[in-house]
Amino acid sequence: MSLETLKISPGFESYMPKEYVDLVERGPYGREVKVSEMGTFKEILEEHPMCAGCAMTLFIRTALIGLPAPEHTVILGTAGCGRLALSQASIPFIYGNYGDTNGVASGLKRGLGIRFPNQQKDVVVMAGDGGLSDIGFSCVMHSWFRKEKFTTVMLDNEVYGNTGGQESGMTNKGVVLKMAPHGKKFEKMDMIGLAKTAGVAYIARLAPTNPTRIANTIRKAVLIAREVGPTYVQAYTSCNIEYAIPTPKVMDDARAVEKDRYGFMEIISDEAKAYLERIEQEKKAKAVAGPKA
């Protein structure tokens, strides 16, 4: 939504539901918002039908705050829990076929590039571990090898949550889930290693324990995807239902898993690093120069 589409037609302000007026007056569009400011602006994701205590929801909500330009961002999802929240968010959302996200995103990003050569349009895939590592694997890998300039975010709850708890490629070895009655027979897929092999420009792994870090990681990933190449964020977003984590213990679990095997990790290419530094310098220079008189 370029900011032009966020203007209510004169005379219709009083007929618009409050939610939309809030979106116009207090939305996070055209300005940078921080996690610490939550509560002072209208968030991109508020009401949603996700399960109580869902860590994925917390991750998505915080990740959306990290988007550098939500008014020029399109999000793509596929079947899975995440899309239930994403389709309720105040951001254009594409819900395609099973495992098609990175194929659709490739065409979308290129098409937007053709139509708007002078306006960065950010494309972000946000889908589950099954959607990206199993059914969407080919589209994911090829979008990376082709160096398509968009961000892929895996909401890794290590299970098919939405279909009722089946093993996925990202499930840990030995875990007993539906369709793995004797426990999963093979290791969790190394998507980070595959991203490295494919030459992804920025790779990050994290658990949702630190909201500011979530927002910063997403911001970096989206910015690098604009100029340098594909970026990949793999986030542990536990399924408290299928893994029977008591709701009050969801964050304890996140911290434990983080400490054990899901610690924060970044792999950034030299080109991407240089690009981020350049942006940072430009930002500082602007701040020093101050607002124009």
Next chain:
Amino acid sequence: MSSATSQLRYQVLPGPEGLLPPSASAMGVVLPQDGEGLVEGVLTAEDLALKAAARAMLTRRNPTLFPGPLVVWGWNKHTQEKASVVLEIAAEIPGVKIIPMPDYRPIYPKIDPEAVINPCHPNLTIWHNKIEACIFVGVHCHFANVTLKMVRAGTNCYTIALCAEAGHEDAMVSLPKCGTEKLQKMVKALRQVKKEGITPWALTPNGKRELEAERDQRRKQREAIASAAPDFAHELVAGLDENEE
């Protein structure tokens, strides 16, 4: 797909039409050209369609405008101009409601049928407000068609579609290529019909009584919420802290 050779014509009338009626297009209703209108499935002259629309909006119960995204979001000058003519149309209809369709996504957990109409379940808004005549304007054609079809299936609402493109078979009255100029003609048609001696529904004894009762009910609702809410909603008003440890 087109039905057979029969010379009988399919009437596009207010419903409820049944569980799942066919689309009017499948029953052989075709779209009007610029300068024409479509009234209950029949191609007519534009002025006749305008008049039929005006008559429905002035005589039927709870006339309502449903402005879509292409009216309520003033993204360019053309839209803003169009929006102002839509308000002129509203001004000619006593007792009119304006309920926007600001976008098309499903709304969770449920819509407020007094505040908004949504193509995922347009009937909720129409049933709740007892709307028996309405104008859709500025809704993208796909979502307008999906909506009109469901409204015809489930309600007795007389639907009017003022379309910027090719028009809509499933509306009882439809006009194509509605720019500001043609919308102005709708304003004139409303004035003309009133001049011909029609008493608008809102000014009839029934209309007056019903609108007054409605105002009354709303007032009571507001009061009830104001007096009851603090006790009940205390915790929720503050919101839950998702980051709470």
Next chain:
Amino acid sequence: MAEGLETEVKTNPQGDVITTTEAPKKEQKESKAAKQRVVTPEHLFFEAPRTKTFITGSEAAKEAIRRANVDIAISYPITPQSETMQQVGYLYAEGYLKDYYRGEEEYGVMSAVAGASRSGVRALTATAGPGLMRGMEVITSWPGGRMPLLLMVMCRVINAPLAIQPDNVELSYLLNCGILVFHAENQQDFYDFPLKAYVIAEKCEVTLPAAVAVDGFFVTHARGWVELPPEDIKLPPRDCYHEAVPMMDNENPPARLSRDAPIQKSNFISYQMHASWQQEIWAAVDRARPWVKKYMGGLIEVVNPGADTMIVASGSAVSQSREAVRQASERGDRIGLVKIRSLRPWPTQELIEACRHAKRIIVPEFNCVGWLAKEVRSTLYGHTQAEIVSGPRVFGGMSMPTELILEYLYKTPNEARLTDKPLSI
């Protein structure tokens, strides 16, 4: 295309077709693409002077795409489609398209053109046989997503045992998606139809994907006469803000856009919406009718109207039937022929009008299941007294000799084997 049936096809030891084409010389062509000017569809289709050329079907498609103002084409090789999409690649190299790439496989390609179409650009892809089947999950979602893109289908065998030969059984799977389907008879059609398909598909009240199908090899790899307008004119660009749905570009309202809402939660969305949505797709297919009439000269073409015996055919079976009609006329028999240009929208009324009077109707097809005969039978049920013969049919890459059609005009070969006599031993 009767004359084009004898094709010379070079294959590698695996039987795949070798389709080497010389790469274009870049420097001279670039400026040509830039110099193209936009004309109205009417001018491009009906008014511009045309020159007769003798080219293959693949080259005819290339000439269509050269003039179609396509923004992005996404390809994946499969015989017999590859030649066309690599020709489109050369057009990209010459500057006629803005983007082009080879995708990972058909599922990814069909998804990617869907993404491109949602962004508002004019998108193209093409496939054949097994590739179409692989992309089918995505293709069936295009109409519901209201994506006016173009899919060219160069029909070939599907199923096992694997083969690359012409056979159009795959079209039967395409008929129930809600996509517009036009079946080209010959090289000329394969030039005309893609351009017209874009214009029809992008009409606001239609806003649907379109498939232009052609029988592989018989048309794609054989030469035929094609009348072409000049190279320096092209269609107007896609006007994406005048379509049935908003674009996913963040530049048009509504600001908060979920166009493809997941209709799964009964608590906040109505199942009836999905039903209404599907009806709307087929209503949109119907709304293409006046445009097919205007631009393609009708959903059908009728030769010798009113004849007692009518042939109903689509694709290259039409060409073979034309020749059969000619040969029958040499015997003094007047045989009618209905060419079905548009499979979706289906010419219900037209077919009834053209066949109501007939005494015998035959439906020659290049596939095993006889999908066209089934369509014809269900359409004509209750509207004609004619005997409707399902056949002749050939498949698996066989060609259809005109003699076979002639036999069916009078008697089916298997009728001679029917008897009521008991076994004599």
